[in-house]
Amino acid sequence: MRPIRAELSNKALLHNYALTKTKAVKSQVFAVVKANAYGHGLDWVARTLRDVDAFATLEIDSAIRLRTKGVTQPILMLEGFFGVDELAIFARHHLTPVVHNLEQIKAIADAELEAPLDVFLKFNTGMNRLGLQGGLSGFAVNTAATHRNIGAVTFMTHFATADGKQGIAVQLKSFEEIIKAAKPVFTQKRFTQSLANSAALLRYPETHRDWVRPGIMLYGSSPFDGKSADDFGLKPVMTLRSEIIATQTLAIGDTVGYGATYTAQKKMRIGIVACGYADGYPRHAPGNNIEGTPVLVSGAHTRTIGRVSMDMLAVDLTDIPHAHLGAPVTLWGEGLSADEVAKAAGTISYELFCGVTARVPMVEVE
Ligand SMILES: *Cc1c(COP(=O)(O)O)cnc(C)c1O
Numbered sequence: 100m101r102p103i104r105a106e107l108s109n110k111a112l113l114h115n116y117a118l119t120k121t122k123a124v125k126s127q128v129f130a131v132v133k134a135n136a137y138g139h140g141l142d143w144v145a146r147t148l149r150d151v152d153a154f155a156t157l158e159i160d161s162a163i164r165l166r167t168k169g170v171t172q173p174i175l176m177l178e179g180f181f182g183v184d185e186l187a188i189f190a191r192h193h194l195t196p197v198v199h200n201l202e203q204i205k206a207i208a209d210a211e212l213e214a215p216l217d218v219f220l221k222f223n224t225g226m227n228r229l230g231l232q233g234g235l236s237g238f239a240v241n242t243a244a245t246h247r248n249i250g251a252v253t254f255m256t257h258f259a260t261a262d263g264k265q266g267i268a269v270q271l272k273s274f275e276e277i278i279k280a281a282k283p284v285f286t287q288k289r290f291t292q293s294l295a296n297s298a299a300l301l302r303y304p305e306t307h308r309d310w311v312r313p314g315i316m317l318y319g320s321s322p323f324d325g326k327s328a329d330d331f332g333l334k335p336v337m338t339l340r341s342e343i344i345a346t347q348t349l350a351i352g353d354t355v356g357y358g359a360t361y362t363a364q365k366k367m368r369i370g371i372v373a374c375g376y377a378d379g380y381p382r383h384a385p386g387n388n389i390e391g392t393p394v395l396v397s398g399a400h401t402r403t404i405g406r407v408s409m410d411m412l413a414v415d416l417t418d419i420p421h422a423h424l425g426a427p428v429t430l431w432g433e434g435l436s437a438d439e440v441a442k443a444a445g446t447i448s449y450e451l452f453c454g455v456t457a458r459v460p461m462v463e464v465e
Contacts, residue, residue: 102342103374103459106432107139109147110465111334115317116148118332123300123307129155129175129293131314132165138379138452139318139337140461145170148317155312159185159194166192175219175312178229179203186210197221197255199229204239208246215250218243219293224273226259233273236281244286253291253310254278261298262322267306298322301331320448321438328436337452338432339380339459342425343370343396346416355413356405360387368416370396372428375410379455380430382407384444391415392443395429397422 119128130151131137136144141161145154145168155175156162162174179196180189183206189196190212198204199221207216220243223230231239243252256274258267274294291309297316299306302323315321319335321328328335349355349363372394376382384392384407391402394414399422404413416422431437437448444451 101373102340102344103378104340105455105459105461106338106340106464107143107461108334108336108338108433108465109463111319111336112139112144112147112317114334115319115336116151119300119311119313119316123295123304123311126295126307126309126311127152129153129173129310129312130317131155131177131312132161133157133177133314134453135161137314137318137449138455141165142168143461143463153310159188162194163188163192173217180206183210186212186216189216190214195219197229198239198243199223199231201231201235201239204242207248208242210248212248215248217251217253218249219253219255221255221257222274222277224256224270224277226257226270228257230256233277233280236277240278240281244288244290251291252288253293255293258294258296258299258306261296261302261306262324267299267303271303271306296322315449318448318452320436320452324442328438335432335437337437337455338434339374339378339430339455340432341372341374341428341430343414343416343422343428344373344411344424345371346424347371347413354405356386357408358406361405361413362388364388365417368420369404369413370416370422370426370428372412372414372430373410374412374428374430375408377409377456378459379451380407380412381444381446381451381454383446384412384440386413390443393435393439395435397426398434400435 130148133156135141153173157177175195195217197219221230243249261267293310295306295311297313300311300313319333347369349367353363355361374380386403386405399419401415429435431440441448441451
């Protein structure tokens with residue numbers, strides 16, 4: 100069998116979830132499982148995290164799948180509903196839509212529903228992607244507060260720079276102003292709040308509020324450029340492993356791979372790994388004479404050599420003489436942070452995880 104596989108650690112996933120609970124003690128946690136649980140497999144993640152407070156996703160088939168598998172916790176739908184025809188499904192499966200424009204709040208008010216919907220009213224506080232603008236929130240808040248089709252209401256926003264220099268101050272201020280201005284008059288309802296993604300959860304306790312929405316930290320990666328997952332005590336859930344399936348010796352001037360982008364400057368030994376871009380390894384990961392992408396072979400750190408092709412990539416074995424045919428290779432995960440690999444490849448670990456393709460078997464370990 101082709102030796103590539105993605106090993107999934109249930110211990111690491113449970114550990115990272117527990118860590119979200121110790122950081123945000125007073126909050127309920129949405130485990131964000133959109134995009135097939137960041138590429139880790141929705142079924143496996145949902146089974147492993149069966150005791151979480153709640154799940155957040157955005158694909159309706161995933162949400163229904165969670166319900167079919169017996170998930171009874173709240174399921175937050177991060178992009179809401181895309182057409183009125185979906186409202187009946189939301190009501191039947193007790194899915195909680197993010198409501199981010201006036202058309203949606205009107206659609207809910209006009210619908211015949213078998214049960215009221217809980218909603219997350221999303222305000223645009225500066226990301227300028229989804230969300231009601233300040234001036235439009237009064238009507239939405241009052242409708243949400245009083246309409247029979249709407250149950251519990253949560254005020255929500257999403258930060259653009261919780262991981263970066265600008266931080267959250269400007270957006271947080273805007274959020275506080277919007278909800279203050281939009282305060283509904285006649286209602287008994289208590290409005291809960293949800294602001295924090297992983298970066299805000301780890302860095303800004305003042306954003307924790309009632310519900311936090313961690314994604315990437317559950318999977319063991321850092322949302323920050325300068326701080327590693329290790330710094331927070333996060334453990335990698337996915338380890339992408341393969342093996343050396345061939346070796347070559349190079350003389351000075353020999354080149355490697357498509358486009359001959361790497362030229363040996365000395366006598367070298369290289370290994371060919373059964374892993375390429377058709378497995379989800381980034382093709383743009385550098386492997387030229389100036390820079391390579393980190394990789395582990397037999398536990399030793401080395402780098403990629405030449406272009407990543409569809410099914411293979413090459414690694415430098417010159418200083419790892421004990422690595423022969425069948426030597427174990429770690430592309431990312433345990434012992435080699437996905438964040439480090441992503442950085443070398445000019446991307447983020449989120450994209451690496453989501454990009455692992457269907458031909459890579461997922462194997463549970465521990
Ligand atoms: C994806 C997503 C999250 C999780 O973000 P992470 O950076 O992975 O923690 C939280 N909130 C919303 C609205 C999202 O779309």
